[in-house]
Amino acid sequence: MDKSHHERIGRVMFVWVEFHPQRYKIGQDEINLALEDGYEILWDYKYDNGVEFCLKKPVKKTSKVEHDG
Incomplete structure (x- = not known):
């Protein structure tokens, strides 16, 4: 958890997984x-x-x- 606490988040995505025999796979x-x-x-x-x-x-x-120079 410490690692993720200090990382910047570039993008966020929300995904829904339905409890349905045919639709969960989507x-x-x-x-x-x-x-x-x-x-x-x-x-x-x-x-x-x-x-x-x-x-x-x-x-x-x-x-x-x-670079030095």
């Missing part, structure tokens, strides 16, 4: 694609008919290199 596939794209699960909240996920994509830090 949200599941969306989460899997987001995870492959570098998103991380920030939190999830369970409802009677599904789960809402909040995903974050951290900003990649670039280090500046100083």
Whole structure:
């Protein structure tokens, strides 16, 4: 948790996964694609008919290199 506390969040995405025999796969596939794209699960909240996920994509830090000369 400490690592994520100090990271800047570049993007946020909310994904709904419905508890339904045929429709759960829609949200599941969306989460899997987001995870492959570098998103991380920030939190999830369970409802009677599904789960809402909040995903974050951290900003990649670039280090500046100083040159003498």
